Amino acid sequence: MRLVASDIDGTILGHDGKISDRTIRAFHACREAGVELVFVTGRPPRWLTPLQEQLGHSGTVICSNGAVVWDLAAEKALASHVLGMDAVLEARTIIKSIRPDALFAAETLTGFHLEPGFIENATSELLSEVTPAPLRQTLTADDAVVKFLAISRSVSPDDFLAEIQPAVAHLVTTTHSAPRTALLEMSVPGVNKAVTLAEYAASLGIDAADVVAFGDMPNDIEMLRWAGEGYAMASGHPEAISAAGQQAPHFDDDGVAQVLEAKLAAQRV
CATH class of the missing domain: 3.30.1240.10 (Hypothetical Protein, Haloacid Dehalogenase-like Hydrolase; Chain: A; domain 2)
Incomplete structure (x- = not known):
């Protein structure tokens, strides 16, 4: 596991706009272990405040279902795919x-x-x-x-x-x-989360096999299929669950955190 790519809404962020303390700890543990983090969302750049305020994330976010690669620290687009x-x-x-x-x-x-x-x-x-x-x-x-x-x-x-x-x-x-x-x-035709995530991972020299991805809805399907280990949330859409190779526990049970904790523990052995 060299890169963790996670959707936001319904995957790590609830309707209350909160990311659980357990999930925050799991992401911080990934950082400390040298694992890259990228968030891949349908949200536009202007709706990324939870990542900054709750996670302290200042890196790259793939926004608008892959149409925008956004630098949170610089608050600017690094790349974009624009519709005519x-x-x-x-x-x-x-x-x-x-x-x-x-x-x-x-x-x-x-x-x-x-x-x-x-x-x-x-x-x-x-x-x-x-x-x-x-x-x-x-x-x-x-x-x-x-x-x-x-x-x-x-x-x-x-x-x-x-x-x-x-x-x-x-x-x-x-x-x-x-x-x-x-x-x-x-x-834009041909643009989705997986396409842009693959480009981003390649820029870091990371293969799909070393990517762990999390998502819960149809806009995550391509990403979950592309990643070496794609986890659909048990609370997610049936098509996302069907498309993913593996399933994370329910959102309410901190499913993403549970998977990351287990993987980090296995890497330490």
């Missing part, structure tokens, strides 16, 4: 033809754009930062879109993915990571 405006707007048209109730948002390297109604919670912090408006009005050719989002409130997450993914496959890579919300996450 034509692809975004064409995908929007196709999705709207299939699900007329769908609403859209776009994550860029510099901000967030969302359509009216995309967020239902009128008290959301995002609504105080961003004025909702049609994407055609707010996005420009200069905006670097790293993740295009579509939400529907009339279908399940898995069904939404199943009907939209093949229709837009020529334009975007499509996945989802919200367990109870039909929220699709789209990026």
Whole structure:
């Protein structure tokens, strides 16, 4: 075990926004043992505060499902894969033809754009930062879109993915990571967590066989398959569990920490 790659939400971070003390200790023990750490998330760079404040992480984070490699210490993108405006707007048209109730948002390297109604919670912090408006009005050719989002409130997450993914496959890579919300996450074709993680590991001279990865949702599937040891959380999505070679205990039982503790103990023997 030379590199640990972990998803964040539902894998090490709960709905309360907390990382458990046991998990924090396990990651610190990895660092002390000389094991590299990288977090691989669907989150944008602006939502990485828990890693900084709770874990004291200041290294690399692979964000937006592989579309951005972010340097936490320098607070800048080291690499990015950007969607063209034509692809975004064409995908929007196709999705709207299939699900007329769908609403859209776009994550860029510099901000967030969302359509009216995309967020239902009128008290959301995002609504105080961003004025909702049609994407055609707010996005420009200069905006670097790293993740295009579509939400529907009339279908399940898995069904939404199943009907939209093949229709837009020529334009975007499509996945989802919200367990109870039909929220699709789209990026440049061919880009996912595994692709960017493989590039990052190679830059460190680390082979897939020496990577231990953790995840819980469909956007983790490729990463879990690529890693020498891919662990899906027992509390995760059935497709992630099926895709992974191994299973970590339930999130509520500090599954990631349990696996890391056992591996570090075995390395010391």
